[in-house]
Amino acid sequence: MTRLLVTGGAGFIGSNFVHHVIENTEHHVTVLDALTYAGNRRSLEGLPEDRLTFVHGDITDAGLVDGLFADTDAVVHYAAESHNDNSLNDPRPFLDTNIIGTYTLLEAARRHDVRLHHISTDEVYGDLELDDPERFTESTPYNPSSPYSSTKAGSDLLVRAWVRSFGVQATISNCSNNYGPYQHVEKFIPRQITNVIRGIRPKLYGAGHNVRDWIHADDHSSAVLTILEKGAIGETYLIGADGEKDNKSVVELILTEMGQPADAYDHVTDRAGHDLRYAIDSSKLRDELGWAPQFSDFEAGLASTIQWYRDNEAWWAPSKDAVEAFYAGKGQ
Numbered sequence: 001m002t003r004l005l006v007t008g009g010a011g012f013i014g015s016n017f018v019h020h021v022i023e024n025t026e027h028h029v030t031v032l033d034a035l036t037y038a039g040n041r042r043s044l045e046g047l048p049e050d051r052l053t054f055v056h057g058d059i060t061d062a063g064l065v066d067g068l069f070a071d072t073d074a075v076v077h078y079a080a081e082s083h084n085d086n087s088l089n090d091p092r093p094f095l096d097t098n099i100i101g102t103y104t105l106l107e108a109a110r111r112h113d114v115r116l117h118h119i120s121t122d123e124v125y126g127d128l129e130l131d132d133p134e135r136f137t138e139s140t141p142y143n144p145s146s147p148y149s150s151t152k153a154g155s156d157l158l159v160r161a162w163v164r165s166f167g168v169q170a171t172i173s174n175c176s177n178n179y180g181p182y183q184h185v186e187k188f189i190p191r192q193i194t195n196v197i198r199g200i201r202p203k204l205y206g207a208g209h210n211v212r213d214w215i216h217a218d219d220h221s222s223a224v225l226t227i228l229e230k231g232a233i234g235e236t237y238l239i240g241a242d243g244e245k246d247n248k249s250v251v252e253l254i255l256t257e258m259g260q261p262a263d264a265y266d267h268v269t270d271r272a273g274h275d276l277r278y279a280i281d282s283s284k285l286r287d288e289l290g291w292a293p294q295f296s297d298f299e300a301g302l303a304s305t306i307q308w309y310r311d312n313e314a315w316w317a318p319s320k321d322a323v324e325a326f327y328a329g330k331g332q
């Protein structure tokens with residue numbers, strides 16, 4: 001049995017990964033999470049106590065991290081400040097967690113020769129034109145737009161340097177936009193679903209022509225597990241499920257699925273520096289490691305996500321008012 005350390009395991013994608021690992025493997029999981037505004041202990045409720053240890057702490061705490069690395073076989077690093085809109089408001093926590101936090105983990109991986117998988121984003125590649133036939137590949141040049149994506153790009157480059165200079169056993173994956181249960185209501189899809197539940201009109205930035213390449217969080221988890229088991233040290237793998245949709249279409253789908261007129265939304269102030277389009281070519285992961293996504297039907301995945309937010313109001317309600325007050329202050 002392998003001992004896995006998962007940083008950020010109380011966040012959206014990290015908690016989905018912990019559920020996936022416990023359901024599909026024999027591994028023991030230790031979660032290291034600072035429980036920032038984005039972390040929620042309740043996202044790990046119901047999991048067997050003998051399979052999961054929760055450590056409340058910060059990835060920039062070198063002493064704590066060192067002790068945990070001494071006692072683990074592999075680390076999957078999800079912990080991050082993850083929201084673009086917050087990074088435009090106050091970039092500093094993004095530098096601390098995404099850069100210094102990743103550096104702290106790399107130094108511990110180096111000392112203890114522990115396998116590390118670094119979770120990153122397609123946003124490091126910047127954006128594409130709407131009519132560009134190309135998609136991002138592992139060799140697309142880095143060109144991040146926001147404070148968030150630039151700190152993620154920086155963290156990726158640190159990982160590459162620690163592999164090359166110090167022989168750290170690391171891999172990197174860059175994934176597109178995730179949707180599914182346990183996503184914070186600040187993000188696009190859960191914000192609009194919970195708006196409709198609360199009787200608030202959904203809010204679309206600008207004209208809503210921006211395209212995101214949606215993947216279900218459980219498909220992201222299966223891809224990460226595949227890379228952890230079969231990935232080659234030092235390699236980067238792009239994760240995507242051919243899910244390109246413009247934001248306007250996604251809002252219309254949510255409204256229709258929730259029994260509202262498809263045009264019952266508001267256009268609001270656009271995001272500064274708003275990336276136009278992301279699109280992932282995940283051929284390397286599929287061809288070399290044999291991974292394939294299971295959630296090919298976006299509308300079905302969206303319907304089950306809507307149902308999850310209907311069934312779990314107690315999970316998201318405590319954050320909703322503060323999130324809407326933050327956006328209202330920005331005209332969004």
Ligand code: NAD
Pocket residue numbers: 007008009010011012013014032033034035036037038039040057058059060077078079080081082083097101119120121122152174175176177178179184
């Ligand atoms: P999230 O904001 O929902 O969760 C982040 C988690 O990290 C929270 O539990 C938080 O408490 C924890 N955390 C933050 N700072 C910490 C620190 N200093 N020490 C310990 N824990 C800390 O984020 P998410 O959407 O689940 O994203 C997880 C990872 O996946 C991030 O690295 C992000 O860049 C990457 N990613 C996200 C997406 C997406 O669509 N959400 C897509 C591709 C990649």
Ligand code: DAU
Pocket residue numbers: 082083084085120121122123175176177178186187188189191203204205206210211212247271278
């Ligand atoms: O591509 C991967 C990235 O996806 C991850 O690295 C990030 O951590 C994750 O947050 C996500 O970034 P985005 O900025 O694409 O996600 P967000 O949910 O904030 O917004 C998705 C799109 O919806 C984007 O074009 C902005 C738009 N939007 C967002 C909100 C919150 C709206 O139109 N209205 C909104 O209310």
